[in-house]
Amino acid sequence: MSNYTEDDLEKDLDNQEYKFGFTTDIEADQAPKGLNEDIIRFISAKKEEPEWLLNHRLEAFEMWKTMKEPDWAHVKYKKPNFQDIIYYSAPKQTKKYESWDDVDPEMKETMKKLGISMEEQKRLTGTNIAVDFVMDSVSVATSFKEKLGELGIIFCSFSEAVKDYPDLVRENMGTVVPTSDNFYAALNSAVFTDGSFCYIPKGVRCPMELSTYFRINEGGTGQFERTLVVADEGSYVSYLEGCTAPQRDENQLHAAVVELIAKDNAEIKYSTVQNWYPGDKNGLGGIFNFVTKRGICGTNSKISWTQVETGSAVTWKYPSCILKGDNSVGEFFSVAVTNNYQQADTGTKMIHLGKNTKSTIISKGISAGKSHNSYRGLVQIHKNATNARNFSQCDSLLMSDESGAHTFPYIECRNSSSKVEHEATTSKIGEDQIFYCKQRGIGEEKAIGLIVNGYCKEVLNQLPMEFAVEAQKLLTISLEGSVG
Amino acid sequence: MIKIENLRASIGDKEILKGLNLEVKAGEIHAIMGPNGAGKSTLASVLAGREDYEVTEGSVDFDGTDLLDLSTEDRAREGLFLAFQYPIAIPGVSNINFLKTAIGEIREYKKEDPITAKEFMALVREKSKLVELDAKLASRSVNEGFSGGEKKRNEIFQMAMLNPKLAILDETDSGLDIDALRIVANGVNKLKTKGNATIVITHYQRLLDYIIPDFVHVLYDGKIVKTGGKELALELEEKGYDWIKEELANN
Ligand SMILES: Nc1ncnc2c1ncn2[C@@H]1O[C@H](COP(=O)(O)OP(=O)(O)O)[C@@H](O)[C@H]1O
Numbered sequence: 057m058s059n060y061t062e063d064d065l066e067k068d069l070d071n072q073e074y075k076f077g078f079t080t081d082i083e084a085d086q087a088p089k090g091l092n093e094d095i096i097r098f099i100s101a102k103k104e105e106p107e108w109l110l111n112h113r114l115e116a117f118e119m120w121k122t123m124k125e126p127d128w129a130h131v132k133y134k135k136p137n138f139q140d141i142i143y144y145s146a147p148k149q150t151k152k153y154e155s156w157d158d159v160d161p162e163m164k165e166t167m168k169k170l171g172i173s174m175e176e177q178k179r180l181t182g183t184n185i186a187v188d189f190v191m192d193s194v195s196v197a198t199s200f201k202e203k204l205g206e207l208g209i210i211f212c213s214f215s216e217a218v219k220d221y222p223d224l225v226r227e228n229m230g231t232v233v234p235t236s237d238n239f240y241a242a243l244n245s246a247v248f249t250d251g252s253f254c255y256i257p258k259g260v261r262c263p264m265e266l267s268t269y270f271r272i273n274e275g276g277t278g279q280f281e282r283t284l285v286v287a288d289e290g291s292y293v294s295y296l297e298g299c300t301a302p303q304r305d306e307n308q309l310h311a312a313v314v315e316l317i318a319k320d321n322a323e324i325k326y327s328t329v330q331n332w333y334p335g336d337k338n339g340l341g342g343i344f345n346f347v348t349k350r351g352i353c354g355t356n357s358k359i360s361w362t363q364v365e366t367g368s369a370v371t372w373k374y375p376s377c378i379l380k381g382d383n384s385v386g387e388f389f390s391v392a393v394t395n396n397y398q399q400a401d402t403g404t405k406m407i408h409l410g411k412n413t414k415s416t417i418i419s420k421g422i423s424a425g426k427s428h429n430s431y432r433g434l435v436q437i438h439k440n441a442t443n444a445r446n447f448s449q450c451d452s453l454l455m456s457d458e459s460g461a462h463t464f465p466y467i468e469c470r471n472s473s474s475k476v477e478h479e480a481t482t483s484k485i486g487e488d489q490i491f492y493c494k495q496r497g498i499g500e501e502k503a504i505g506l507i508v509n510g511y512c513k514e515v516l517n518q519l520p521m522e523f524a525v526e527a528q529k530l531l532t533i534s535l536e537g538s539v540g
Numbered sequence: 541m542i543k544i545e546n547l548r549a550s551i552g553d554k555e556i557l558k559g560l561n562l563e564v565k566a567g568e569i570h571a572i573m574g575p576n577g578a579g580k581s582t583l584a585s586v587l588a589g590r591e592d593y594e595v596t597e598g599s600v601d602f603d604g605t606d607l608l609d610l611s612t613e614d615r616a617r618e619g620l621f622l623a624f625q626y627p628i629a630i631p632g633v634s635n636i637n638f639l640k641t642a643i644g645e646i647r648e649y650k651k652e653d654p655i656t657a658k659e660f661m662a663l664v665r666e667k668s669k670l671v672e673l674d675a676k677l678a679s680r681s682v683n684e685g686f687s688g689g690e691k692k693r694n695e696i697f698q699m700a701m702l703n704p705k706l707a708i709l710d711e712t713d714s715g716l717d718i719d720a721l722r723i724v725a726n727g728v729n730k731l732k733t734k735g736n737a738t739i740v741i742t743h744y745q746r747l748l749d750y751i752i753p754d755f756v757h758v759l760y761d762g763k764i765v766k767t768g769g770k771e772l773a774l775e776l777e778e779k780g781y782d783w784i785k786e787e788l789a790n791n
């Protein structure tokens with residue numbers, strides 16, 4: 057670097073211009089719209105990535121080009137124009153934040169509007185939550201790294217991990233969700249910009265909830281997060297992911313990939329509260345949320361997914377567990393609320409490979425307005441999965457006559473010693489219950505909030521305290537004025 | 541307290557209340573008796589503001605306000621309480637949370653300060669004793685998995701917590717054994733003050749051995765057709781309702 061001259065810089069710039077096929081301002085905050093190899097090279101260069109990662113992206117892109125957008129989900133939407141998306145955008149910032157106090161006041165204001173006030177975050181972090189904000193594509197604030205560092209826990213943005221822990225990333229990335237897995241996973245692998253990385257060393261119990269707030273910032277920016285959580289042997293971590301987005305008219309695509317690796321005797325608890333902009337009352341706008349989330353369990357390990365989904369115009373999401381190790385446990389607790397014209401097709405896959413593996417699925421779908429809410433779940437028991445057990449319960453609550461609830465359970469069982477139980481119910485929100493509440497002086501909105509939160513209690517109980525409160529509020533807010 | 545004049549209400553095109561008159565003053569207990577299907581529960585529902593029923597005629601004055609003009613929740617906030625004949629279960633919602641929400645809403649409506657957690661818990665302890673309600677029931681989900689008797693006791697517990705001006709008890713005695721009946725009646729009696737009023741809807745006079753009414757009314761075919769003192773209840777018990785039907789036919 058020391059003998060890098062202006063000539064070299066000029067050459068580089070020339071080169072880049074040629075390579076990218078467009079004029080790049082080295083300080084550019086955004087890539088131009090569209091997707092091609094040059095854009096991918098631009099992203100990779102922007103992030104100063106090693107060669108292997110660029111190649112990984114390019115391979116993914118080649119693969120993606122041969123793939124078709126899936127159409128089996130019970131959702132209808134106008135397919136995104138992938139050439140009309142901006143794949144890289146960085147929030148304007150001049151420096152990394154050392155502490156909360158250094159964070160731009162304007163940004164604090166935005167967060168406040170989003171209901172994640174910095175003050176609240178500071179308070180929470182002061183107690184026991186570490187937050188890693190992902191603003192658009194670059195993480196802008198990281199906290200508590202030091203405290204975690206003492207325990208050998210790594211919790212940082214994905215790009216930082218690529219720089220600082222390349223071996224850990226390279227060794228684990230794509231092992232649970234391979235590039236070829238599906239259309240959106242391939243797309244993500246090609247163009248992901250940032251996300252979070254977490255590593256818990258052997259035998260360490262992470263003493264705080266690790267939390268990431270995602271948000272979508274600039275107009276027309278696609279979000280392609282990549283999250284990788286590795287819990288080494290005998291470790292434990294609880295990870296929180298929360299999302300909010302400001303209103304907008306244009307549909308925005310979000311295609312994240314989350315990979316969890318729980319080594320032998322490890323446990324990962326992954327909780328999500330998702331309330332991205334769902335579109336307006338007439339179904340205009342809103343986020344397309346096409347996410348691939350999957351975890352793999354070693355021997356005696358456990359992965360637990362809890363999600364409260366209230367946002368997005370279209371959701372397509374199946375947090376899954378591969379129960380590879382003997383005696384491993386997979387759990388999926390989900391509340392999905394749809395209102396107005398929202399559509400959700402969500403559920404899980406429990407893949408039982410090991411002996412004595414156990415899985416539990418509790419899904420609560422709530423549909424209001426003209427929305428459609430589908431549960432889609434696969435329980436697969438492989439032939440070596442002796443004594444595998446699954447229990448699934450899928451409840452649907454209809455808030456209106458025009459909404460729809462659908463259940464698509466798939467069970468594939470190749471081992472006769474296994475036991476699979478599936479229960480499903482559909483009910484309409486009780487006028488009687490609402491009247492009962494009102495007779496006690498409780499107004500309709502509050503009454504619905506109470507009833508719905510009660511209905512989802514089994515799932516909400518799985519959330520860490522701080523999140524549970526937020527989630528309850530969210531359920532109430534997202535169903536405002538929805539009975540009919 | 542409440543003055544009901546010429547109240548007519550129907551469901552669909554079926555008229556159920558057919559010009560009902562009733563006045564209850566503060567400090568009084570009124571019993572309403574009548575055969576099945578007479579319209580007793582309908583009266584309770586109409587007063588509470590159930591939307592399935594359409595009021596076609598008449599007026600109801602509740603302590604100076606036009607009751608029929610208020611929403612269901614505002615009627616409750618103004619101090620009207622209905623102990624349901626069939627209390628509804630709300631799975632996953634604890635009794636405590638339910639009542640805390642209710643009290644919060646009522647206080648907000650009255651522009652009073654919110655109840656503190658400490659005040660609230662003290663109230664729960666005090667009032668649950670009143671109906672000998674197991675403290676465990678208070679933290680269980682509203683009426684979920686409650687026995688018939690527990691549900692009825694829970695209604696009275698809620699009444700005690702909300703401290704209404706007018707309580708309407710719709711067959712709170714049905715399905716209770718004699719011990720539970722005594723507990724429930726005891727609770728109601730202890731809650732009685734000069735300032736509030738109670739309407740006890742019942743089928744049987746046995747409840748009235750414990751809750752002594754000032755007036756007994758017979759509701760038949762959507763109207764109050766006869767009013768008397770406590771002795772009327774005994775007479776009804778003895779003779780049934782046929783003689784009233786005959787009396788009406790003769791007039
Ligand atoms: N939801 C309803 N739809 C149609 N008819 C009803 C409904 N509710 C009550 N009724 C009718 O109204 C009449 C009065 O019922 P109700 O008030 O429950 O009587 P009571 O409580 O005195 O036994 C009955 O004939 C009953 O069948």
Ligand SMILES: [Mg+2]
Nearest residue numbers: 580581625711
């Ligand atoms: Mg009745």
